[in-house]
Amino acid sequence: EVQLVESGGGLVQPGRSLRLSCAASGFTFDDFAMHWVRQVPGKGLEWVSGISWKSGTIGYADSVTGRFTISRDNGKKSLYLQMNSLRAEDTALYYCARAFERGKWGGFDIWGQGTMVTVSS
Amino acid sequence: EIVLTQSPGTLSLSPGERVTLSCRASQSVSSNYLAWYQQKPGQAPRLLIYGASSRATGIPDRFSGSGSGTDFTLTINRLEPEDFAVYYCQQYGSSPLTFGGGTKVEIK
Numbered sequence: 001e002v003q004l005v006e007s008g009g010g011l012v013q014p015g016r017s018l019r020l021s022c023a024a025s026g027f028t029f030d031d032f033a034m035h036w037v038r039q040v041p042g043k044g045l046e047w048v049s050g051i052s053w054k055s056g057t058i059g060y061a062d063s064v065t066g067r068f069t070i071s072r073d074n075g076k077k078s079l080y081l082q083m084n085s086l087r088a089e090d091t092a093l094y095y096c097a098r099a100f101e102r103g104k105w106g107g108f109d110i111w112g113q114g115t116m117v118t119v120s121s
Numbered sequence: 122e123i124v125l126t127q128s129p130g131t132l133s134l135s136p137g138e139r140v141t142l143s144c145r146a147s148q149s150v151s152s153n154y155l156a157w158y159q160q161k162p163g164q165a166p167r168l169l170i171y172g173a174s175s176r177a178t179g180i181p182d183r184f185s186g187s188g189s190g191t192d193f194t195l196t197i198n199r200l201e202p203e204d205f206a207v208y209y210c211q212q213y214g215s216s217p218l219t220f221g222g223g224t225k226v227e228i229k
Contacts, residue, residue: 045158045166045209046227047218059216062122100171106213107156109177111165 002026002110004096009115012086020115022079022096030054030074035108036081038092038117048094049081050105057105063089068103081114086119093117122150123212125221133229136202141194142192144210147191150176157186157195158209160223166209170195200226 008020013049021035035050048069049060058070069082078098091116124147134140143157158166168177170186173193183198197204205228208229210221 044223045220047220050218059218061217095165100168100177106154106218107168107171108213109168113165
């Protein structure tokens with residue numbers, strides 16, 4: 001079964017760091033670009049960051065540039081998001097998502113169930 | 122950054138009706154790299170359409186996408202009870218990738 005499972009969310013104080021992980025299974029992980037998308041409960045979707053299959057192309061939303069770092073370990077079939085200098089406005093459900101086709105950047109066909117990040121003192 | 126504007130914000134419809142959702146981009150979407158998603162409460166989004174008009178795997182043919190450049194449309198023919206949800210468009214032709222604000226299709 002094709003699956004993405006996020007972990008690492010939780011309650012963290014403003015200014016602190018958190019590292020999210022996404023474990024992939026059921027497909028050839030290193031064939032696909034991978035992304036992080038977040039959603040404040042009850043609100044819309046916001047793309048956070050993406051990384052190509054061999055990490056040659058990386059992109060970030062303006063709202064997280066300089067604070068968040070995306071990475072992947074193809075041997076471990078895992079995607080990561082290192083989040084530093086967290087702010088209250090980073091509070092959201094963070095989804096891991098797969099680009100729908102080999103070599104394509106976007107259009108996300110597989111999504112995890114998300115991991116909640118709450119930034120509060 | 123390409124801003125995507127979806128309209129209307131909410132639609133109240135009955136099962137069996139036909140619905141047309143709009144997504145307008147602030148500038149041309151490269152290669153018509155425009156996707157549509159459906160999201161139900163408590164669930165992750167589901168990819169419906171990619172490349173503006175191609176249905177994703179397993180998506181019923183009552184869903185169709187059209188448009189190019191800056192104006193895109195998602196049409197659902199004969200609404201089924203399971204189609205009541207929020208629909209988002211997304212452009213993935215240029216970075217940063219962006220989503221529209223969503224259109225909620227609710228039961229009348």
